[in-house]
Amino acid sequence: MPQDSSNYVVELKDVTKKYQLGKTEVHALRGVSLAIAKGEFTTLVGESGSGKTTTLDIIGGLGKPSTGKLFIDGEDITVYNDKRLAYFRRKNIGFIFQTFNLIEVYTAYENIAHSLQLLKMPEKEIKKQVYDIMEKIGLGKFINHRPNELSGGQRQRVAIARALVKNPKIIIADEPTANLDSETGANILKLMQQLNKDLGATFIVATHSAQVVQVAKRVFKLRDGALIDSYTNK
Amino acid sequence: MLETQKEFMITVSCIILLILTTIFLFNRSILVLAARNIIKNKRRTFILLCVIVSGLAGLMLFFGFADDSLHGLREATISSGLGHIQVYQKGYRAAAMPDKINFNIPNYREIVGIFESDAELKKYVKGMAADLDMSGLIAGHGKSTVFVGKGVDTQNFKVMNAGDEITEGKPLEHTDVFVKPEQKELTNEFEEMFEGFPVPGQDGAEKKDAPKDDKPKQEIWKDSTIEKRAANAEAAMDDALLGDGLKNALNAKLGDALTLVVSTKSGALNALDINVRGVILGVETSYNDTIVKIPMQYAWKLMGREDVSKICILLHKTEFLDLAYRRVQELVKEKNLNLETSTWVEEARMYQKVSSLLHDIFGSISFIIVLVVTFSIANAMMMSVMERTREIGTLRALGNTKNEILRLFMTEGFVIGLMGGVLSMVVGIAISIFMNDVVGGIPMAPPPGTSKAFIAHFRVVNNPLIWCITFNLAVFAAFISSILPAKKASNMEIVESIRYV
Numbered sequence: 001m002p003q004d005s006s007n008y009v010v011e012l013k014d015v016t017k018k019y020q021l022g023k024t025e026v027h028a029l030r031g032v033s034l035a036i037a038k039g040e041f042t043t044l045v046g047e048s049g050s051g052k053t054t055t056l057d058i059i060g061g062l063g064k065p066s067t068g069k070l071f072i073d074g075e076d077i078t079v080y081n082d083k084r085l086a087y088f089r090r091k092n093i094g095f096i097f098q099t100f101n102l103i104e105v106y107t108a109y110e111n112i113a114h115s116l117q118l119l120k121m122p123e124k125e126i127k128k129q130v131y132d133i134m135e136k137i138g139l140g141k142f143i144n145h146r147p148n149e150l151s152g153g154q155r156q157r158v159a160i161a162r163a164l165v166k167n168p169k170i171i172i173a174d175e176p177t178a179n180l181d182s183e184t185g186a187n188i189l190k191l192m193q194q195l196n197k198d199l200g201a202t203f204i205v206a207t208h209s210a211q212v213v214q215v216a217k218r219v220f221k222l223r224d225g226a227l228i229d230s231y232t233n234k
Numbered sequence: 235m236l237e238t239q240k241e242f243m244i245t246v247s248c249i250i251l252l253i254l255t256t257i258f259l260f261n262r263s264i265l266v267l268a269a270r271n272i273i274k275n276k277r278r279t280f281i282l283l284c285v286i287v288s289g290l291a292g293l294m295l296f297f298g299f300a301d302d303s304l305h306g307l308r309e310a311t312i313s314s315g316l317g318h319i320q321v322y323q324k325g326y327r328a329a330a331m332p333d334k335i336n337f338n339i340p341n342y343r344e345i346v347g348i349f350e351s352d353a354e355l356k357k358y359v360k361g362m363a364a365d366l367d368m369s370g371l372i373a374g375h376g377k378s379t380v381f382v383g384k385g386v387d388t389q390n391f392k393v394m395n396a397g398d399e400i401t402e403g404k405p406l407e408h409t410d411v412f413v414k415p416e417q418k419e420l421t422n423e424f425e426e427m428f429e430g431f432p433v434p435g436q437d438g439a440e441k442k443d444a445p446k447d448d449k450p451k452q453e454i455w456k457d458s459t460i461e462k463r464a465a466n467a468e469a470a471m472d473d474a475l476l477g478d479g480l481k482n483a484l485n486a487k488l489g490d491a492l493t494l495v496v497s498t499k500s501g502a503l504n505a506l507d508i509n510v511r512g513v514i515l516g517v518e519t520s521y522n523d524t525i526v527k528i529p530m531q532y533a534w535k536l537m538g539r540e541d542v543s544k545i546c547i548l549l550h551k552t553e554f555l556d557l558a559y560r561r562v563q564e565l566v567k568e569k570n571l572n573l574e575t576s577t578w579v580e581e582a583r584m585y586q587k588v589s590s591l592l593h594d595i596f597g598s599i600s601f602i603i604v605l606v607v608t609f610s611i612a613n614a615m616m617m618s619v620m621e622r623t624r625e626i627g628t629l630r631a632l633g634n635t636k637n638e639i640l641r642l643f644m645t646e647g648f649v650i651g652l653m654g655g656v657l658s659m660v661v662g663i664a665i666s667i668f669m670n671d672v673v674g675g676i677p678m679a680p681p682p683g684t685s686k687a688f689i690a691h692f693r694v695v696n697n698p699l700i701w702c703i704t705f706n707l708a709v710f711a712a713f714i715s716s717i718l719p720a721k722k723a724s725n726m727e728i729v730e731s732i733r734y735v
Contacts, residue, residue, distance in 0.1 A: 057728075057729045060631070062630075062631055062728045062729050062732070063727075063728070063729045082635075082636060083635050083636070083637075086630070086633050086634065086635040086636075087633065087635075089631065089632070089633040090632060090633020090634075091633070093633075095631050095632070097628075097732065097733075099624075099733070101624060101627075101628040101631075101732060102628075103267070103625055103628065103629070104274070104625070105267065105270035105271055105273075105274050106267070106270070110266075114263065114632065115632055115633070117263045118632065118633045118634065162632075
């Protein structure tokens, strides 16, 4: 683990996560400690059930660890209540899901604008930013299309735009290319890399894809809820 | 609190509640999302609206029907001589029935003069008349039965008693020119019936209750015959109107001479003959079975006194009641009159019973309908929450708070309620117009305790109170039913719901 913690946007310290599955107690995470630097493109790899998604959920403020600490930009968010966590998420975290998770009744524009509306940004500013990001992701023509009128790749682009438009500290992506064909997946990956470079956002991606692992700067390997390895790609 | 004030208060509080709810819920992005979801689930929204509209438009029509029945009963009661406002000598209303006679108004002309000369009251008043209550026996054709009589002011009779339907003969008419009465002896039949009873003016009879008349008392007892109008003999002092049921009970016919026997203030008996001029049919069966109306002068002669039981004031419109009643009370206070007042509602027991019954039925039906509508909406919204689990999880992940998710689903319920309320009103009004103007109303048998069949209409169109109630019930039911599903939605685990399939 690096020495200077001020460079880290995410720090997990001895995090465990237990939950009940019927009568069985499941240990999803067993004392995971890791740190991610600002602007890094990071991947979490491991087999199914290794704890990748649980780690992402905890970093994203969607769930709380059973024990341990999570610092985002030096602030312990495990002490936040539900409302404060929601405000934390709306400002600091952008999510990209495997299944896109766009709001079906919103247009592409509205899906992206929703993140900014939550931040009480003026409508004029929202419009400008949404149009800018739509152009960046190459979906300027589809601004008024509903998700069901877009292809899988286009939907994921909208989801990426939604995550990035508010300029968050961290982008969390859970298997972002898993539901896409290889060509589209490669394009999406390229887009994420480009945006990581251009906007300086920290990407934390859980993946099975070797392609994604190859382009990541830093890789954390999990097995059975424990961090077993981490390395930096050159 | 008076009826119109109550209605006003209900309307105003409903509107305030609606505005407060709108303010509480209003959030542009939540409203847009709620509206889009309502539009997206067209079939479900349509079914929900059908449930709301069928329940509440039906309720609206029932309310309109009940209101029309009550309105009809109200106007018939008021125009059967009761008037809108009654003025009594202080103590009259609290006194037991036999003692009421001790609280008659002696100076009623003076009081009527005060009311008639008041400029403000004049604006509301259509007619004013005094009446004298009495009861006793009525006999004829070898039969006798009890009657409840009224000495009425013939001058204002048609105005004050427009609610009494004349089924046979003619109404009482005013006359103040009489020929010299011809004398008539008490019939043998009645002499036998009242043998041994004291006769006013005779030995043993109370003299202080005797009418203030120059004639000797014995003469009045015998002066029971017809005093015909001089010129055309159209109206006579002994003309009487009989209730339809009473006429049947006595087998009486128009022109028959019947005898009224009453007890005077002192308890002595007095009797006079009457001439059946007409037959009346009021709303209540008990009224029709007992009522006899005779001119006031003749009632005084019968009762041996020249005072009245009450003064009845009829208004141009029942809606003026609050204002007119307040003015009457002010006048009584200003002039320091020894009087008490009441409104028609306090006197109309039949109306009170029917009103109470209809309100109870309306309350029960409303409760059941609201319950059915509430459960239907709650069920549909619960399904909607389940279907939109992932959307809820996504919104929470993006940073929407639990409270915002709660408001989202409550807004959906509220919007469905608003749509349902407006549609219920439109459908209810359309059906009422169709039923009233095209079908012509629904023929109804006489309700229990009443004698008149009637055509039921639906008083919906000019009835803002019922619009208000219907609209608010729809919104209320939809809003309440959305609370539980909204609560469920807001409490969903984010990590589970974002990956819900």
